[in-house]
Amino acid sequence: MNVTPLGLLAAPLLAGVPAQRAQASSGQLLTACRLAWENGGRLVALWASDERDRGRGYCLRVVVEDWEGLTVLEHTLPDDRARYPDLSPIFPAALRMQRATYDLLGIAAESDDPRAWLWTASHATRQFPLRRDVASGEAAPDHDAYAFVRVEGEGVHEIPVGPVHAGIIEPGHFRFQVVGEKVLRLEERLGYTHKGVESRFASMSVDDGAKLVGRISGDSTVAYAWAYAQAVESAVGFVPPARARWLRALCLERERLANHLGDIGAIGNDAGFAFGLAQFSRLREDVLRMNEAAFGHRLMMDAVIPGGVARDIAFEHVHAMIDEADRVARQIASLREIYDEHAGVQDRFRNCGRAAPDLARHLGLVGLAGRASGQARDIRCDFASAPYDLLDVRIATQTAGDVWARVAVRFDEALESTRLIRLVATALLDPVTAGPVHAPGPALPPDRLSLGYVEGWRGPVLVALEMGDDERIRRCRPQDPSWCNWPVIEHAIVGNIVPDFPLINKSFNLSYSGHDL
Amino acid sequence: MYQTLRQIARIGIRTESTPAAADDVVVQRLHADILRVLGRALTLRHVDAGSCNACELESQALSNPYYNVEGLGIRYVASPRHADALMVTGPVTKNMAVALRRTYDAMPEPKLVIAIGACAIGRGVYGPNYATIGAVSELLPVDVTIPGCPPSPTALLQGILAAIAAQPAKR
Numbered sequence: 001m002n003v004t005p006l007g008l009l010a011a012p013l014l015a016g017v018p019a020q021r022a023q024a025s026s027g028q029l030l031t032a033c034r035l036a037w038e039n040g041g042r043l044v045a046l047w048a049s050d051e052r053d054r055g056r057g058y059c060l061r062v063v064v065e066d067w068e069g070l071t072v073l074e075h076t077l078p079d080d081r082a083r084y085p086d087l088s089p090i091f092p093a094a095l096r097m098q099r100a101t102y103d104l105l106g107i108a109a110e111s112d113d114p115r116a117w118l119w120t121a122s123h124a125t126r127q128f129p130l131r132r133d134v135a136s137g138e139a140a141p142d143h144d145a146y147a148f149v150r151v152e153g154e155g156v157h158e159i160p161v162g163p164v165h166a167g168i169i170e171p172g173h174f175r176f177q178v179v180g181e182k183v184l185r186l187e188e189r190l191g192y193t194h195k196g197v198e199s200r201f202a203s204m205s206v207d208d209g210a211k212l213v214g215r216i217s218g219d220s221t222v223a224y225a226w227a228y229a230q231a232v233e234s235a236v237g238f239v240p241p242a243r244a245r246w247l248r249a250l251c252l253e254r255e256r257l258a259n260h261l262g263d264i265g266a267i268g269n270d271a272g273f274a275f276g277l278a279q280f281s282r283l284r285e286d287v288l289r290m291n292e293a294a295f296g297h298r299l300m301m302d303a304v305i306p307g308g309v310a311r312d313i314a315f316e317h318v319h320a321m322i323d324e325a326d327r328v329a330r331q332i333a334s335l336r337e338i339y340d341e342h343a344g345v346q347d348r349f350r351n352c353g354r355a356a357p358d359l360a361r362h363l364g365l366v367g368l369a370g371r372a373s374g375q376a377r378d379i380r381c382d383f384a385s386a387p388y389d390l391l392d393v394r395i396a397t398q399t400a401g402d403v404w405a406r407v408a409v410r411f412d413e414a415l416e417s418t419r420l421i422r423l424v425a426t427a428l429l430d431p432v433t434a435g436p437v438h439a440p441g442p443a444l445p446p447d448r449l450s451l452g453y454v455e456g457w458r459g460p461v462l463v464a465l466e467m468g469d470d471e472r473i474r475r476c477r478p479q480d481p482s483w484c485n486w487p488v489i490e491h492a493i494v495g496n497i498v499p500d501f502p503l504i505n506k507s508f509n510l511s512y513s514g515h516d517l
Numbered sequence: 518m519y520q521t522l523r524q525i526a527r528i529g530i531r532t533e534s535t536p537a538a539a540d541d542v543v544v545q546r547l548h549a550d551i552l553r554v555l556g557r558a559l560t561l562r563h564v565d566a567g568s569c570n571a572c573e574l575e576s577q578a579l580s581n582p583y584y585n586v587e588g589l590g591i592r593y594v595a596s597p598r599h600a601d602a603l604m605v606t607g608p609v610t611k612n613m614a615v616a617l618r619r620t621y622d623a624m625p626e627p628k629l630v631i632a633i634g635a636c637a638i639g640r641g642v643y644g645p646n647y648a649t650i651g652a653v654s655e656l657l658p659v660d661v662t663i664p665g666c667p668p669s670p671t672a673l674l675q676g677i678l679a680a681i682a683a684q685p686a687k688r
Contacts, residue, residue: 119648121611129647139647141612163616166595168563168576171613192612193567196648212642218571218667262574275521281581282531288578298669299571338520513569516612 001039001064001071006031010071014237015451016230017383018069026085029075033064033090041066042364042377043091044453045462045479048101050132051076058107060084062094063451063462063479069383070453077107086111093364093484104130104198115147118191118516129199151177151184159498163192170512174501181497186490193516201476206232206306206444209473213463214301216478217514222248222255223456224463224478225304230385230452231465232306238441243433244308245386250321250424251300251309253417256457257328258287258299260414263509267407268339270503271348279335283328290324293317308438313428321425329418336411349404353492353504356401365488367459367481369508372409373401379455387427391420401492403507413457443471458482458511480514532585536675558590559681562600562624566617567607567649571667572634576604578670591677597621602629602680605657606667608636608643609650621657629680632659633673635666642666 003010003022013019024032033043044063051059057078064071075084086109088095098109099117106128108114121139122128150158156179163171173189197216201209213228214221226248233240261284268276288298294317295303295310303310339345355365357374365373380393396412398405427433444467452463459481468474489508493501565573579586580593594600597620609617621630632653635641639652653659663676 119612139611163613164564164597164620168565168573168593170565170568170570170573171616192616193565193607193610194612194648195567195608195610195643196646197643200642200644200646215569215571215642215666218569219574221571262577275525278582279524279528281578282528282583285578285581285583292669299574299667301571301666334520334524338524341520511570512565513567516567 001032001036001041001066001068003032003035003071006035008032013070013072013449013451014234015070015453016227016234016385017379017451017453019072019451019453020069021072021074021449024073024075026075029062029073030085030087030090032071032073033062033087036064036066036071037090039066042366043087043093043484044070044460045464045477045483046087046094046097046101047464047477047479048077048105048107049466049475050105050130053132057082058105060101060107061464061477062087063464065460067382070451072449072451080106083108083110085109091364092362093487096487097483104128106131116191118194120145129196146189148175148187148189149185155179156184172512176498176501178498181499183493183496183498183501186493186501188486188490190486190512191516193513195517197517198475198477201473203468203472205472206467209476210305211302213476213478216517217480217482217511218299218301219259219511220255220456220458220461220480220514221299221301222251222304223454223461225302226252227452227454227461227463227478228465228476229304229306230454231450231463232444232452233441234452235444235448235450235465235467236442238307240308241436241439242386243312243428243435244437246424246427246433247309247313247437248304249387249391250313250421250428251295251303252454252456253420253424254287254291255300257414257417257421258284258291259457260410260417261287261328261332263506264339264407264410264414267403267503267506268345270506271345273339273342273345276335276339276345279331283331286324287328290317290321294321305438307441308436310438312437315429318425318428322422325418325422325425329415332411332414332418339407346404348500348503349407350400350402352403352500353489353496353507354400354402355488355492357399359491360401360488363488363491364484366484367455368409368413368457369406369485369488370459371395371397372405374399377460379453379460383453387424391423393420403503406507446474456481458509459485478514478517480511482510482512482515485510486515531582532588533583535589535678536671559677560592560594560599560601561604561677562594562597562602562620563604563606564613564617564620565606566613566637566653567610567643568634568636569607572606572637575667575670575673576606576633579673581670584670584674586674586677597623598625600624600628602631602677603657604631604633605637605653606633608640608646609653609656610648611650612648614650614656618656629660630657631676631680632662633676634668635664638662638664
């Protein structure tokens, strides 16, 4: 995005993708966001840091993405009485990020929603956990006081669901306003898995941070670890060994494949097709067992580390992965036919939980769900970094925006991942790619913001990193795509029936932990 | 329908033999009364108290055809009132403490508590933190702990079996 006409001075930013940063006044912040929106841009992240110890008050950072790359807009607030402009009229997804920023840091937008989002305890005590001078109090959150918006009228009633759910899933609360079976309104209440990840990062070493970042959302551990490694490496312009980059892509595609297989089965099950769950959970288990054999961990936690990868894989496993990719691809293709021809499954999938492309664009739907609603963005294609620049990833898109479309995109992407796994594994057998898989990078200098940006299976994962003076992390902000996508479910469910909610929710399959932090 | 049946016939039964109850699983409390009541059938209620969802993925995997826990008489149930054992993951966030406590209170006696993964046993990577209570044992009486980050489905199964088979003399 060219911000010069707005009077902003853009400087290049250290990141794994093209990126720039610019200081903006509150007026410029609004204008820049509006310009980004008009140019097809989307909101990626919004967070703030306490910079009072450096005499700079609080620093709000807003990351927007357009076709040219990322732009980080920085806005300084002199103290906690100052307000920054409410960005939710431009980017609706900003609202919850703004509320969370107040919960954790005590600086507020000029917004009219004062309700706590992640951490209610700080509102009464004014002990904001991300402030550098916070006293560690024994604050206890008060959940019963949350004011849900209610619908009133004849025959309208309310159904509270959660935070403990029937299945083995993460905790969250859903408040339905219904007439008969029909949903008039859904309001989500998240934050139950808020475990203070951001404050935990402060003063961690780079290596300890790598362990923590891999456990922000367990299903996306590779995506987070890679984004973090990218942020660490780009801060000092360090390029990891070529073989490590191939192995990272192998891990990321295996993670995508495993999650898509699990989801396609589980979504089938939610539509009453237990056969699908049995078949796809078997395939997923095969992939995880191969991960265990090759990387020593079923989910590949701690496989990607700053400087490269933790270990090389044996040639026998590379060969086995090529065979596995072919086998899984054949199975996916024949099971897809069964899904497509099953009248009952198709009846549940079609027109269910629809987020039309214009709604998706307006609300800023990202990642896999975005691609199912006509938002054709994929970091692996748009800002392909090594080795994706050699792989020519085929983006999968649909425009129906319903459960069917999200399943179709998963089928396409799972197949594409098997193709990529085959390509990457073949490249790993080539003597040209032989070599070390890890190299220690130089120590990180303080006060230097850097970004990592990786297309995880769910969507774009951003990690922003800034080091302190003592080679310890000063601030690390991981941003899950779920922040942008959770609000869309509230819209996609309207007009559907309550029993379709589990199906719709699973078709988005958003992270609670990655969002609650 | 033909394709579906053909796939079922072609894949066949993939269920593997049950692992032995693990030696390294720590059984903190032994309940003779539970064993007498339950035998080998067990109903489980799972509560995520702030995990990163990796423990959930592996707990879900227990139901896949390879591990087939239902075939062993072990079932996940939707209501705590139907549950014999409570499986808890995560560093017990303060935001989840009330819900976890209420779930436990809703379960009928006798009941077991199984703490799953490094976080539930002792905060794991999340460490001391304003937002968490810490180990599950700070809030509930824990009977069995299953270490790992996350524990594999085999480790989970061994832990669950240890919980119900710990005292063979009382069977």
